[in-house]
Amino acid sequence: MLAEEQAALRRVAMLVASGTRPEEVFAAVLEEVGRLLPVDMASLCRYESDGTLTWVANWGRAREHFPVGSRRMLGGKNLGTIVFETGRSARLDNYADISSGPVGLAARETGLNSSLATPIVVEGRIWGVIAAGSTRKQPVPADTEARLASFTDLVATAIANAESRAALAASRARIVAAADEARRRIERDLHDGTQQQLISVMLELRLAESSVPAELVEARRRIGRAASALNRVIAELREISCGIHPAILSEAGLGPALRALARRSAIPVELSGVPAHRLPEPIEVAAYYVVSESLTNAAKHADASQVDIEASARDSSLRLSIRDDGVGGAEPARGSGLVGLRDRVEALGGLIEITSPAGHGTHIVVQFPLELDVTTDHTVRTQE
Structure with missing residues (x-):
């Protein structure tokens, strides 16, 4: 029995260590609990800030009565409320006779008789609870609480890891957004301020040039040269301003911005499939800079003669394929603009794949989700 339990804990621990999604860990934990313990139902629930309990995973008969995502108010005499109020494991035998409150009434419908629960504590706070029970007349054995509790630390670790990853992703996304906003501000300042002032000065020079008497040939020539310079x-x-943040991207969207980028490219570009409709602004900005950086790399380092760019937006995602016929051999690990591309893409929850065999060009494939969610608890709340 002990060997089986240790093997089950190792299996769950391996899932946690490999960064498996929390909901998959939850399901695996309940499967192991159901296989090891003398119970016929088990649930994993999360405490909410509004005083409710949300079911995030179920096993056995609990699946029929507590669909994932269902909620019940806390209160009364039931395991969910007792664990929440005490912060400790709890047990109720004769559950159908003594339970009360919304959670207790719902549990009665399952025919639950003997049940127990242990808290899931994440970084000092009670995140949720694992509960298991039996419909049989005899109570579950006295050591069942301790055996159930042995899984809660692994669940808590999985949740803490997921929250840390989600918080990091949200932080990266905020940094990218702040950098993009700074670019937009600089572009506006250059366009609306410095550039307009220089244009005014140039017009004044042209006016002065036209006002110079015809006999002052050298003066007219010098003013003309200054105006031309x-x-x-x-x-x-204007080119620098466009490189910082192209106004056409904000005003017209990704399609016109990519077409303008292709026209300015130092090497020929074949562009196809660009979405005609507007996409979420962070996605448009990221996609633009992915293409811009790829074209720069192709021109400066790849010795390419052609770049093919395909874009498509479907199934709630934007896919970019950027392929050049250059020398290949690009390795992001060596430190290049490709590292920045990966950071920008992954900050928005996207994926990037770079294939660059020596002598066979570079192929970059990027996929962005079009439905953005950078809240810190996204990873552990995806089943709601």
């Missing part, structure tokens, strides 16, 4: 500076500033 200033015009070139304005053009360069």
Whole structure:
């Protein structure tokens, strides 16, 4: 019996250590509980801030009566309420006779007789509870609480890991969003401030040039050269401003921005499948910079003569395929713009795959979710 229990704990521990999604860990824990303990139903529930209890996983007969996502108010005499109020494991035999409250009444409908529960404590707070019970007349054995509790630490670790990963993802997304907003602000300042002032100066020079008497040929020529030089500076500033954050991206969306990017590319670009409709702004910005950085890499490092870009938005995701015919051999681990691309993509919950065999070009495939959720508890609440 002990060997079986230790083997079950090792199996769950391996899932936790490998970063398996919490809901998969929850299901695995309840399967092990149902297989090891003399019970015919088990549930894993989460305490909510509004005083309710949410079922996030079930096993056995509990599946019929407590669908995942269902909620009950706390209160009365029942295991969920007792564990919440005391922070300790609890047990109720003759459950159908002595239980009360919404949770207790719902449990009665299952025919539950003897039951027990242990708290799930995550970083010092009671996150939820694991409960198991039997419909048989005889109470479950006295050592069942301790055996059930042996799984709660693993569940708590899985939840803490997931919350940490989600918090990190949210932090990265906020950093990316703040950087993008800073880019937009700089672009606006350059366009609406510095650039407009330079244009005014250039117009003044042209006016002065036209006002110079015809006999002052050298003066007219010098003013003209200054105006032309200033015009070139304005053009360069416009290019810099566009590189910081293209106004066309904010005003017209991803499609026109990518087409403008392709036209300005130093090497020929074949662009197809760009969505005509607007996408969430963070996705449009990230997709634009993925393409921009890829084109820069192809021109500077790949010695490519052609880049093919395909985009498609369907099934709640945006997919980008960027392929060049260059020398290949790109390795993000060596430190390059590809590292920044991965950070930007993953910060929005996206995936990026880079294939770059030496001598066979580079192929970058990126997939973004079009429904963004960067709340810190997303990972542990996906079954609601």
